Every structure is written in C-alpha cells, then in structure tokens.
Amino acid sequence: MITINVTTRDGERQQIDGVEGTALMEMLRDAGLGVDGTCGGMCSCGSCHVYIGDGAALPKPTEDESDMLEGMAEIVEVRHSSRLSCQVMLKPELDGLEVEIAPQF
C-alpha cells in the first residue's frame, strides 16, 4: 500500500491508501474527495488538478499535461506544484506524498 496525505478543498487532512500502478486521480476519486476525473484520465478535462508537496519523486509532466495546465491557468490558480493527478502513477517512492486538491472550476 502507498499512503497519500491529502488536504481537501475544505482544508481537512486525510490519509488514503492506494495500490502501485494506479493513477492518483483514481485514488482521490474513489475516496470521494471531490475529484471527478471526468475525462477518465485522458489529460483533457482538468478536473483532477492537484498541488503536490515539495520534494516529491515525480517525473516531469508530459507535453500534453503541461499544455493542459497552461490552458487552465486562465480560470484556476495553477502553481509550480500543479499536476493532473490522472498522470501521476503510484509507486513506492510516493509513499507519504502530500497532495492538496485544487479548487473546482
């Protein structure tokens, strides 16, 4: 199990557990934390937007993810730490990851 520390849109802190190889979006969606994952992980809706804590062992965003985040910046706060959680695959190195769910738009 990989444990993720989540800050919800209400500012509540929760810990959720996920399985290696699944997308962070699926974890957040299935935990009922308000992440819709509307496009099913196709990097085209932005409903899975999160802010990731410092120092996370994540690969850089793909061009598609970067383009989507750039486009979203006009309607929602996009930070240096912004990621689309459907593009973040769980792996053991992410155990203890800090994730803040971004505002809905």
Ligand code: FES
């Ligand atoms: S689920 Fe649509 S962009 Fe991530």
